Amino acid sequence: MDRNVRLAIAGFGLVGRRHGDAIATTSGVDLVAVIEPGEAGQKAAADQGLPCFNNIEEFFARSHADGMILATPNSLHVPQAMTCIDYGCPVLVEKPIATTSDDARVLVQHANKKTVPLLVGHHRRHNPLIERAKKTIETGDLGQIRAVQATCWFYKPDHYFETAEWRKKNGAGPIAVNLVHDIDLIRYLCGEIRTVRAVASPSARGFENEDVASALLELENGAIGTVSVSDGIVAPWSWELTSREYPIYPPTSESSYLIGGSRGSLSIPDLRLWHYPGRDPDWWSPLSATALTRDATDPLVNQIKNFADVIAHGAQPLVAGEEGLKSLQVIEAIQYSAENDETVALKSDQVSVELAS
Template sequence: MNGPTRIAIVGAGLVGRRHADAIWRNPGADLSAIVDPSDEGRQFAAQHGVPCHGSLAELFAADHPDGVILSTPTPLHVEQGLDCIHNRCAVLVEKPISNSAEDAMRLVLAAERANVPLLVGHHRRHNPLIQKAKQIIESGAVGAIRAVHSQCWFYKPDHYFDIAPWRAQKGAGPISVNLVHDIDLLRHLCGEIISVQAQVAPSSRGFENEEVAGAVMRFDNGAIGTLTLSDGIVAPWSWELTAREYPVYPATSQSCYLIGGSEASLSLPDCTLWNQNGKRDWWEPINATTIARPSSDPLDNQIAHFLSVIAEEAVPLVSGREGTRTLSVIEAIQKSARTGQAERPMTFDDAPSVGVAI
């Protein structure tokens, strides 16, 4: 490929602008266009001297970038992704990949049939911290994973909902908006989740969404996982406040993931390994070793990875199938909270039964 890889961004909101910053920081990438019909989108494009189009149809009629990033509302992802696939353009779609796993499967299978790269923006997997944690687990230092706990507690202020009233409406609660990140990392680090049982508590502020959620998860390797989630608790235990990934969040020294194994346990994101030097005994002293790892912006790393996939030098770290599997777990949690029963996440083996063409 001659010259920089040309990337268009669809949706110039907060997330789209962060992607634009990451593109500008990469000398091998060029922000070739913005697709956004809003006045704010046009102003952003004009400010930076970038062409602006009102739709993907306009973009592809005028140009053909090497890749497209979809930073649009989730209900638009599937149809916009299909437009990119029809135009044989690699696409990175923000998480969650779709409103439903069934629709996501339709997008994934279309991309696979057309042999067009489809990536999902679960950017935390591109954090060197997570890559180091994955190496530690795969090295056998933790042993067989037996239990996992994820804690995601924070307080969203009232003005968060005032400026965007849809955030208080059904379907935009912390399970859909926030937990999808944590579920993706739990799957990535600990294995597939094969069943969930969940409960939720309603908003104390009178919103339509849940404010507290908890779930028990069974992994295919036999491990049991627990999680708790709330956007109405003042607390230091969430990825945002512990990982130092995005400076807008004040950092704490706490951890939010605990991974327990037969040989040791690992806390994250402090990346501390707790073991007893081979003598496993609750009366023996336990050692804590904080493991060094490099630090870099996962959004920058995700852009660099997208360029490598476009150049056919790498396969997607978070493929469309991976994004769909994560969304399926979220759907199972939501369904279990309604039914009170343990629920199994949908898999691609279920596709024919739900009417998705293979």
């Protein structure tokens, strides 16, 4: 492609505008249109001099783009992405890819059949610190991965729920809304998840959903994972508060992930590698901590660059549709396990349920 990649954004709320800001700082990529039925989003598009359309169908009838970013409500992801694919337009769908894994599977299969690129916005994989952690694990510095621990604790204020009633409903708790990011990174860094055993407690504020949950994960490589999530705990241990990825969250100096191996352990996002340099592991010997270096680029910009490379040069997506499907399957398994007090076994093409022993 001997010209700039032309992108459109559907959904010009806070997330859509962050994508717009990322496009604006990415060379070789232009934002050419917005699809937004809401007044605030339409005004934001007008303020930036961007043409705005009421819906996806109107856009494709009157205009075109090389790629579409969907930053719309979750329930619209599948029908809108299907429309883009039918028009042969590569699409980047915000997480989660769909509201159910069944719908996500249909979408992935449709994209594969039409050979149209489908990407999912698990943008944390595009963070340089995750790239550094991935390389450290792959080069064997940790040895065999034996355990991973993820903590996702924070306190969402009451007005967060008052401004959007759906946030109080079943299925809108921190398992679905927040934990999907952490599950995706566990899969990316440590391997696929084979079984899930989870518990959850009802919202202390009286909402329909949970406000705290934990899960025990058995990975296919034999490692064990533990995750804990809550949007009602005052704490510094979450990706949002530790990664310094998004300036609206005041940063802390803590970590939210611990990955343990037979030769070393790694904390993330501070990237401290704990090991016994030059000797065999021995708990009577002093451990050494090394702070790993990494680049400091914006993961949203990196995600746009990857999307543009997929469109213009046929590059491989860092997060293809299949990856979004697999992470969503794990989230569904956690929800099912917590609701039914059962162990859930995951397979590559489906989620099956096994009774807890």
